[in-house]
Amino acid sequence: MVAVLPGSDPELRDEYVVxxxxxxxxxxxxxxxxxxxxxxxxxxxxxxxxxxxxxARMFTELAEPPKRSxxxxxxxxxxxxxxxxxxxxxxxTRPLENLIANVNMDMPVLLYPFADLIAFGANHSxxxxxxxxxxxxxxxxxxxxxxxxxxxxTRSDHYTLVRQGIPAVFLxxxxxxxxxxxxxxxxWGSFFSNHxxxxxxxxxxxxxxxxxxxYDFGAIFTQINFNIALDLATEPQRPYWLESSYFHDVIxxxxxxxxxxxxxx
Numbered sequence: 001m002v003a004v005l006p007g008s009d010p011e012l013r014d015e016y017v018v019x020x021x022x023x024x025x026x027x028x029x030x031x032x033x034x035x036x037x038x039x040x041x042x043x044x045x046x047x048x049x050x051x052x053x054x055x056a057r058m059f060t061e062l063a064e065p066p067k068r069s070x071x072x073x074x075x076x077x078x079x080x081x082x083x084x085x086x087x088x089x090x091x092x093t094r095p096l097e098n099l100i101a102n103v104n105m106d107m108p109v110l111l112y113p114f115a116d117l118i119a120f121g122a123n124h125s126x127x128x129x130x131x132x133x134x135x136x137x138x139x140x141x142x143x144x145x146x147x148x149x150x151x152x153x154t155r156s157d158h159y160t161l162v163r164q165g166i167p168a169v170f171l172x173x174x175x176x177x178x179x180x181x182x183x184x185x186x187x188w189g190s191f192f193s194n195h196x197x198x199x200x201x202x203x204x205x206x207x208x209x210x211x212x213x214x215y216d217f218g219a220i221f222t223q224i225n226f227n228i229a230l231d232l233a234t235e236p237q238r239p240y241w242l243e244s245s246y247f248h249d250v251i252x253x254x255x256x257x258x259x260x261x262x263x264x265x
Contacts (some may be wrong), residue, residue, distance in 0.1 A: 001074040002093050005059050007233065009067035016071040016094050016164075017232045018102040019055060019225070020085065020157050021048035022078035026197055040202040043191065046217065048105035049074060055229065056223045068100070078106070078157050081198075085157035089164050100238045101127060102168035103228055104158035109173045109191050110218045111210040112184045116141040116174030117224060120153040124245040125167035126237075127228075133198075134227030138220050143174045146185075162247065167239040171225065178181035 001023070007013030025041030040046075056072045059065070071094065079085025092099065117135045119142060122128035132142040142226060147150070153159065158168035177184035194209075195201045203213060232239065241248040 001057065001072075002088075002226060005056070005065055005070040005072075007067050009066045012067040013069050015068045015098050015100050015238070017068055018071045018073055018099050018161065019052055019105075019229055020073045020075060020102060021045055021052040021105045022076065022084065022129075022157055023049050023074045023080065024076045025201075029199060030235050034164065036199040039187075039197065040204050042201050042206060042213075043109050043111075044107040044196060044201055045078070045105070047108045049111055051105050051108065051218065051222045051225055054219075055225050058222070059229070066230055068233040070229055070233060071099070075157055082157055082160050085160040089160035094228075096164055096166075099145050099161065099166050101232050102158045102161045102166055103232075104156055104168060104170045104263040105225065106156045106170060107172060107196075107231050108189050108218070108221050110214045110221070111191060111206060113208050113214060113217050114173040114184060115176040116138070116143040117221075118143055118145060118172045118174050120145055120156075120170040120172065121158070121162070121167075122169050123155060123242075124153075124247050125169075125241050126239045127167050127169045128231075130228055130235075130239070131169055131171070131224075134224050137227055138223050140220065141174070141176070145174070146175055154180075167241060169228075169264050171221075173221070193224055196225040213252045216255045221237045 023038045027039060029037050029039065050073060052074065059070055073088060075084030075088060078085065117140050119131040122131050135142050153170060156170050158170050162168050162236050175185035177186055195206065207213060
């Protein structure tokens with residue numbers, strides 16, 4: 001599914017901020033010993049798609065669209081090898097050179113009142129500062145990648161656009177909780193160990209184990225996503241890879257060029 005909110009600036013509306021999430025999961029398990037065989041994917045990734053859709057709704061309520069256009073992209077086949085996102089990266093609905101950045105939402109774990117956000121890839125481009133500003137407006141800190149050895153930045157839909165030279169970040173709830181009685185890292189680890197890619201990634205099962213889904217913090221996550229996209233769609237300068245990043249030299253030509261009138265604003 002692809003939808004576009006056209007930008008309002010005559011010179012910038014042909015540039016696009018791409019917001020992504022994947023809609024599918026891994027289907028049925030083959031274990032006949034279990035009656036619960038459907039991998040529901042509540043956190044991975046119905047939560048991400050819901051945030052994407054609500055972000056789109058928020059943009060439609062602005063008095064005037066931002067200067068750049070916003071491209072909302074829901075893909076399939078993420079669990080099978082980023083298939084939908086890879087197809088889009090090679091057959092984009094808008095010219096590839098006009099896609100200035102990608103913000104991807106995959107498995108926000110809305111089981112605790114998160115106090116920080118992780119933006120995988122934030123240290124590779126100027127998107128890191130954008131995410132930090134957007135999160136701080138909602139009282140949320142930006143934390144570094146807590147598990148760099150797992151190379152998570154290379155394992156979700158955004159990476160297909162990274163390979164085309166487009167700066168991207170992959171947003172996830174952090175490991176700190178605003179509730180001192182809750183160990184966010186332990187909850188996240190428990191979810192990952194016991195429910196990730198399992199039929200129990202469902203609202204009913206997760207509610208029984210962890211309590212009510214934190215839709216209130218889903219709203220905060222959505223507001224941060226909206227803040228990021230609005231910033232990117234408004235700022236004159238396009239995001240670019242940092243010289244210290246591996247991707248600056250390896251992925252191809254970094255997007256350091258300025259948009260029209262960038263120096264004049």
